Amino acid sequence: MKILVLGATGNVGSRFIARAVHDGHQIIAYARRPEAVVNSPGITVVGGSAEDTDALAAAARGADAILISITGPMKDHSFMQRTLPTILTAAEHAGVRRLVLISVFGAGDTAQKASGFARLVYKTALGGFLRDKAASDKLLMSSGVDWTIVYPVNLKDAAPLPDGATVTPLSEVGRVPGLPTLPFENAAAGILTVITDSATIGQRILLTTPAGWKSAG
Template sequence: MRIVVLGATGNVGSRLTAQAARAGHQVVAFARRPDAVAAGEGIVVAAGAVEDTAALTAAAHDADVVVVSITGKTSDGTFMQDRLPGIIEATRQAGVRRLVLVSVFGAGDTAAKASGFARLIYKGLLRAFLKDKAASDQILQRSGLEWTIVYPVNLKASPAPAQKAAVTPLSEVRKVPGLPTLSMDGAATALLDVVSDPGTIGERLLITTPTGWKPVA
């Protein structure tokens, strides 16, 4: 599979890039700072900003899927809304049908499944950030592309646990208790599984710890 990764120098995108290459996929790491991408077999670095539709279109040519794993400052309430339409247009122009977007748990209607304490956080400092994420999620769903949106819980830089992360359709999740925290490596592994599975097209998926969710009764 040929995978284009936007955000290839970020916390999750860099780990996804490395893991996908090790798994035998061809990875195009699209980055504003190409020198910051860790080189490796199976990784092709393409220089460009996500706002540059022409550069992204060229980089995505012949790809099977575009993965968007970028984020702005938590104080920026328009970061994704400003950039995602151009990314969608470049994906179309490149002839790529599928786009996987990394959102965040707490955005939009996902907040209703969070704990009371988590909702207080979401309504405070993260309010503008999460509102932007929710709006961009809707933009993708209206795009006509074969989309998948993933919603990771809190992430930290720590070794991946022995157990794989839980990847569950939001429609099957009743509650995400407390503030579950997942390793970035674990999140990247789960994301690669999602990207590799065409059965996830049209799904909104929670990515959390194995015990960090409760099913719908």
């Protein structure tokens, strides 16, 4: 599979690229700072910004999917709402229909499945940031592309969990107790599972620890 990655130098994007290449996929690493991408066989590095429609469309031509793993400063409460329309236009010009967006658990109605303490954190410390995420999630869902939205729980730089990540349709999740934290490596592996599975098209997916969720049933 040929995948264009937006956010190639980020904590999740860089690890996703390494895992995807290891598994035999081709990667187009589209980055504002291309010199920061660890280049290796299987990776094509392209410099550019997510706001540059023409450059992004040129880079995306021939790709099977686009992974959107970018986020703005916490104080910027409109970054994704401003940027996602440009990405959608570029994808249309490039003829790429499959888009996978990395959102965050706690955005929009996902917060209803969170613990009481988590909801308090989301509402106070992260309110504006999560509202921006929720608005861009809705924009993607109404765009007409073959979308998937992934909602990771809190992520951290830590040794991978031996049991990996749990990848579950949000509709099957009853609640997410506490504040589960998932290592970046496990998140990258889970995202690769999602983007390579056409059955996830049109789904919202929770990405958490094996014990970090309770079934809706």
